Amino acid sequence: MSKEFLYTEIANGIAAQIRSGALKSGDKLPSVRTLCKEHQISMNTAKRIFLELESQSLIDSKPQSGYFVSASLAITLPLPEASRPSLIANHNEPDELISTVYENMGKNDLTLFSIAIPSGDLLPLAKLKKEIVSATRALKAGGTEYEELQGNLKLRRMIALRSLSWGGNFNETDLVTTNGGMNALSFCLMALGKPGDTIAIESPCYPGILQLATGLGLKVLELPTHPSTGIEIETLKKVIPAIDICLLIPNFNTPLGSCMSDENKKEVVRLLAEHNIPLIEDDVYGDIYFGSHRPKCCKSFDKEGNVLYCSSISKTLAPGYRVGWIAPGKYKDKILKLKLLHSTSSISIVNEAVANFLKTGRYEKHLHQLRKTLQSNYQNYVQTIAESFPAGTKTSRPQGGLSLWVEFDKNIQTRKLYDLAIKENISIAPGRMFTLQDQFENCMRLCIGLPWSEETRLKLQQVGNMAKKL
Structure with missing residues (x-):
């Protein structure tokens, strides 16, 4: 096992114990020497582990006394109630x-x-500026020409490579680039729905989704949602006959920040595929996890091509660059036709710059x-x-x-x-x-x-x- 991997594993292990409550606020951690002996690591590595945990505000150091689980973690406020929206789909206009x-x-x-x-x-603004300049120099005609319809090949390859960490297992042919995450969701809804169809969403839900759905003439059915675990699966089962499309943000959705369990994601994918109801998955927040590993996505469990996976860098790297993508599964041809009609091409210089930023490991x-x-x-x-x-x-x-x-x-x-x-x-x-x-x-x-x-x-x-x- 490499030193770097061992360091990360030990730090993540202690962090997980703190977050789970196994180690409580005020608990004293093992000394540097004890950590060295237990894991057979150097003094420098042990100190680095404690510095990492300190930087995450998980532990505090006390001179002459050692390291303790942070006192600030003891502050917890009551959890909001799970939402209880009416299960009647409606055409209401979004609030002004x-x-x-x-x-x-x-x-x-x-x-x-x-x-x-x-x-x-x-954000790493200076490094992004350098990548934009490099992209202008590297691209044919300085990036003024249209790129291929599916989008920048290098960018699609890097997105596909990163998907391996959560079970996406994409290749470059599975992906279509878009001008941001909302553009991706818009293409999906236009491809799948028609005025009068019903879309099921979380409640509360991102306002842009409400505006987009109602703007396309869709009826919106809001699902009861727990602030920690996401939508209630039993309610989804009950309303299945009434819906045509489902759109969810399973990982750290806005505004609640809830994250569905792998078991629930798997069940949602199975249930919707069984009834031939497409699932649009918005995963713009999936990379911003506080735990030791990135959560899986609904797309991880998709065997039918029924999940249209959407994401972007708008919440992680550069909101104004408008770089997004879709893995549309069996709906790929519909998405490509819409992209050709509505935007023809993504912004070549920006997509090339982001692709290089991902490739270098800077992301x-x-x-x-x-x-x-x-x-x-x-x-x-x-x-x-x-x-x-x-x-x-x-x-x-x-x-x-x-x-x-x-x-x-x-x-x-x-x-x-x-x-x-x-x-x-x-x-x-x-x-x-x-x-x-x-x-x-x-x-x-x-x-x-x-x-x-x-x-x-x-x-x-x-x-x-x-x-x-x-």
């Missing part, structure tokens, strides 16, 4: 709040707790740091919420992704909270944005993708103080 909140996107004078993307401060290094930062942010957010928000506040416990779901007492309306916060140059995402029904008025989503600083803490504290006044 969606447009109001998303108009704030890109405004540098606002603290954007409302937009679930990583801040530019957390994995960036993801490693991003995961640590987001996990630390999550812990800082919860600590601040526990200290500053109204009594009785509940929060989700995401194991990855960019979102934290906050549930207040019923008498606190987050529409009103948004109005108060925006006057202080703070934007939040009220819960009503994430449904077509009259629910979640006392909830909100916070993005944990901002760089944590004293200013961020004070802004979050302000939100809590404003909520107390309501």
